[in-house]
Amino acid sequence: MASSSGNICTERVQGKVEDEYLCSICHNLIWKPIACKNCDNVFCTSCIQQWTNNNSSCPFRCPQFEEKRCPPMINALLSKLNIKCKFIGNGCADVHLYDSIEKHEKNCQYQQLKCQGCSDLVLKKDLTKHELVCAEVKVECIKCKYIYKQHDKHELVECLSIRLDIAERNAQSSRGKIEKLEKMVENLETILHEHKLICPPLNQILQNIPLSSLEKNWYIIYDHPYSWITTTEELRQLYIKCIDKRILVGAINGSSSTVLALAAIGPSSILQLETHVNGSMHYSNVYWYLASNKAFGFSPSPIVNPYNADTASTDGDKRLSWYLSRGVGGYRAGTAIDLLNDNNWRKLIMTEK
Numbered sequence: 001m002a003s004s005s006g007n008i009c010t011e012r013v014q015g016k017v018e019d020e021y022l023c024s025i026c027h028n029l030i031w032k033p034i035a036c037k038n039c040d041n042v043f044c045t046s047c048i049q050q051w052t053n054n055n056s057s058c059p060f061r062c063p064q065f066e067e068k069r070c071p072p073m074i075n076a077l078l079s080k081l082n083i084k085c086k087f088i089g090n091g092c093a094d095v096h097l098y099d100s101i102e103k104h105e106k107n108c109q110y111q112q113l114k115c116q117g118c119s120d121l122v123l124k125k126d127l128t129k130h131e132l133v134c135a136e137v138k139v140e141c142i143k144c145k146y147i148y149k150q151h152d153k154h155e156l157v158e159c160l161s162i163r164l165d166i167a168e169r170n171a172q173s174s175r176g177k178i179e180k181l182e183k184m185v186e187n188l189e190t191i192l193h194e195h196k197l198i199c200p201p202l203n204q205i206l207q208n209i210p211l212s213s214l215e216k217n218w219y220i221i222y223d224h225p226y227s228w229i230t231t232t233e234e235l236r237q238l239y240i241k242c243i244d245k246r247i248l249v250g251a252i253n254g255s256s257s258t259v260l261a262l263a264a265i266g267p268s269s270i271l272q273l274e275t276h277v278n279g280s281m282h283y284s285n286v287y288w289y290l291a292s293n294k295a296f297g298f299s300p301s302p303i304v305n306p307y308n309a310d311t312a313s314t315d316g317d318k319r320l321s322w323y324l325s326r327g328v329g330g331y332r333a334g335t336a337i338d339l340l341n342d343n344n345w346r347k348l349i350m351t352e353k
């Protein structure tokens with residue numbers, strides 16, 4: 001009858017084996033016993049499973065096989081048996097109790113395993129040594145990932161040449177990606193220009209910006225030489241022209257110049273500010289102040305002194321400050337200071353249509 005591999009033949013059992021420990025299907029020692037509920041006969045689990053695949057009756061002709069746990073007595077007797085390792089033919093002399101033989105055989109050093117290289121069967125205990133010298137075993141160069149038989153030579157020149165190829169391929173694919181990205185940026189810029197979405201950066205103080213670089217919807221609402229006496233009321237009234245719009249406050253050097261030497265963009269509500277002495281409001285990275293009858297302007301840092309206009313010298317080229325209602329013009333456009341009577345520098349305020 002059918003015998004499942006792994007079942008234990010009687011020769012592997014030390015001492016005499018009583019017939020009642022034998023499976024009536026495979027005639028080997030019962031392995032992982034299971035009983036018939038009707039006749040109490042015990043079989044190997046794998047044997048009876050195979051049997052019931054083709055039969056509904058029990059091998060002992062009970063009309064229906066119904067399984068039952070193996071009687072504890074049989075389990076107790078089986079677990080006392082000493083079993084020789086199934087790799088005895090390969091040289092294993094181990095003998096283990098019924099319950100631990102399976103675990104031993106799983107790790108037995110005398111089982112045969114396939115060599116990764118030549119596919120020969122080699123005893124587990126010898127496999128590492130064999131694979132170290134087996135000509136067919138393949139290894140991978142950690143530097144160039146080239147896979148070669150370990151007995152073949154992988155010369156440095158070959159390795160370098162492969163690595164060069166890889167580097168070139170990577171560079172090529174990077175170049176391709178960069179070209180694609182550049183095209184995308186170009187397309188985006190075109191779209192943005194079409195929709196007039198590109199404007200000078202708002203989060204910083206602008207220097208040397210041609211008026212022509214501003215979008216067409218910007219127009220001038222305030223244009224006076226620095227000698228002009230700017231008043232608080234002037235600025236407050238300008239606000240009416242630009243409610244909910246942005247404003248640009250800047251300075252131009254020369255009556256015919258069209259380049260903003262210094263400028264900043266912010267919300268028109270700046271014209272309604274009432275900042276305290278040494279106080280300022282910042283929008284993005286620009287600090288604005290408007291202290292009635294004192295001074296108006298912006299600075300890249302919150303340290304301002306609008307009572308006397310902003311006289312600080314740190315980042316002086318980014319500070320714009322006008323006296324307000326003080327009976328004089330001035331005061332500064334970046335590092336050009338004391339512009340109280342200056343007719344070359346112009347104060348400029350613009351807004352959007």
Ligand SMILES: [Zn+2]
Pocket residue numbers: 007023024025026027028030031043044047
């Ligand atoms: Zn069996």
Ligand SMILES: [Zn+2]
Pocket residue numbers: 036037038039040041058059060061062
């Ligand atoms: Zn039965």
Ligand SMILES: [Zn+2]
Pocket residue numbers: 085086087088092093094104105108109110
């Ligand atoms: Zn063994």
Ligand SMILES: [Zn+2]
Pocket residue numbers: 115116117118119120130131134135136137
């Ligand atoms: Zn091999």
Ligand SMILES: [Zn+2]
Pocket residue numbers: 141142143144145146154158159160162
């Ligand atoms: Zn290599």
